[in-house]
Amino acid sequence: MKKPLSHYIKPLLGSKAALALPVTFLILLVSTLGIVAVTYYYSVERITAQGNTLKVSTAKQNLLNLNDAVVSTFWQPGSSATCEVADSGGQLHLEPTNNTLTICINAESELNATVYNASIGRVIYELPYTSTIDTGLYLKGDSRTIANQSGSSMAQLQIANGQQRVEIQLRYRPSITYVATGEENGRAVNNIRIYIVNLNTSDNFALFGILPLQARCQNTQLTTHSYEVSSNIHALNVTSILDGQVGGVSVPITRSSNGSVINIETVICNIAIERWIR
DSSP, rough: OOOTTTHHHHHHHHHHHHHHHHHHHHHHHHHHHHHHHHHHHHHHHHHHHEEEEEHHEEEEEEHHHHHHHHHHHTTOOOEEEEEEEOOOOSEEETTTTTOOEEEEEETTTEEEEEEEEEEEOOOEEEEESSSTTTTOOESSSOSOOBBSSSSSOSSSEEEOSSSSSEEEEEEEOOEEEEEEEETTEEEEEEEEEEEEEEEESSSSEEEEEEEEEEEEEEEEEEEEEEEEEOOOOEEEEEEEETTTEEEEEEOOOOBBBBBBBEEEEEEEEEEEEEEEEO
């Protein structure tokens, strides 16, 4: 006589091994899905991080290229150079009325004057990412607000924290040279020259995307102020206040028994950064 189906099912239901199989399979399935989910999450995070790193690197190179274009026109009225800022996902700000530069000179109680006070402009690339390990890094130049060494970069190209996001900031600090050139009416003559790069005639915009740009040297301007000081003056202090940051240098003064003449020459290179129409 044929046995009913329940005759065969009851032994299986009572078997621990039979119950363990589906439970083990379920545990393996859940574990596998968990591993896949975690692996996928970290893979996406890693790919995103690598993509952001690449975009930051591209943005750095964009500003380095723009600086090269600007520098190639220094002190050459009528010259121009072009570059293209690639799309790195951020926004480029050209701020011609920002970044105020004030230069003061002081020689104890005998001389105290302001020889320059105006906005000289700056360029900012606002990155679309909240942070980067390179914050505080200078790609060009350093934190000094005035350069007084031969070969020092006038450019200050820095990665910094902005008001909302991390930024790549490009601006130009003044540079100073000095030389003694003999005597005039019995006074030792000291020529001190301050070089300034001025971007305040540039276009004013904030744009995303690919941006062809042109740097054009419009002209250079030379202004001279002469001061006479006594033989008690050994040095002239030159203070540079750049966008609120203060720095300075001390310039040694050559003197005679009759005192010294100090000629302060400010040489301004007016450069316009503009959108370039091909």
